[in-house]
Amino acid sequence: MAQDVVWVGGGSVANLLAVWRVHGLDQIFRRVWQAGVVLGGVSAGSICWYRGGTTDSFGPELRAVTDGLALLPFDNGVHLDSEPARRPTVHRLVRDGVLGETHCTDDGAGLVYRGTELVEAVTEVDGAAGHVVTRGADGEVVERRLPTRLLTAG
Template sequence: MPADQPTIVATSGGYIAGRRTEIEFGALVHHAVELSGARRPRVCHVGTASGDQRSWQANVDEAARVAGWDLAHLNLFPMPQVLDVAEFVLSHDVVWVGGGSVANLLAVWTVHGLGPVLRTAWERGVVLGGVSAGSICWYLGGSTDSFGPELRVVTNGLGFLPYGSGVHFDSEAARRPVVHEAVRDGVLPETHCTDDGAGLVYFGTRLVEAVSERSRGGAYVVVRDSSGNPQEESLDIRRL
């Protein structure tokens, strides 16, 4: 049962410490699943940004068992583990993309033609979501440490959402000034940003809600004003 409209949940969170497992899925991932409308959700986890690490996938598998979801991984390293990637992705209710290097993620996805597959899934009501690199990828671009500790801005995101992305706004001091500078210089357009634990929900390309799985932390929109200066606005946020 797909969502009734194209839906993206772009976040700086989603994983929490588990009670008896290494991790559990936080309220942000649960919210993405709820938006899919699926009773027994089929979740596709994509770990390209961290090189499809099998040890991390084992943690994600345990988290899925705790949640009671059917979960499968789309691996692209060393090769896709399925013959038909499009068919595999479209057989799920939710695609959740993990964090890591967004630059590497976008390069590998391009090689394997995953962008058009994900667009088709989005248009058909498969809920797309993710954390950090798995958030930036849905936008035109955003700030990243993919190239080293000095943040740079990528501008070759999938562009399903016609904005820039700013993640980890409250936990990494360099994130905010880099985004402000990129918006000021026109490198990024209007940019949507999240503190750790926060997420943004889009129906189509329309931002409909900011949510958080934590009691603190916010979400923001940064725009360039008529004088060419960056202006940041805090969004109302709902605590999940």
């Protein structure tokens, strides 16, 4: 509870979640988040805070992981601009109802929440952005690029 931020790097989201659950860290993270500690991360360290997302934790082919910590009531897509299979996989999983509303990022971009409300997308890389992918009433996938604020030094 004395920390301001918990930052989690990349790796295997499936392994990360399994180890955390074995040691009770899933419940600890929920308590520190509720106390106002900022939780963040990149790649697997992003997906873990959501309901789920796309992962290569199970082998070279991307699949859905659906047992994230669900602190954020959305799904998550990472590496949208740098790994060609990510965007079509997110779109397919949203279209098929495996993933719900999915908040995605290009490399170098991040999403900022207050509680569970998405308040802005930020980036350290000019041109990188956040995206929200949903399934429309007609069943078609809709991807909306978020206005993204470029973070600058100074």
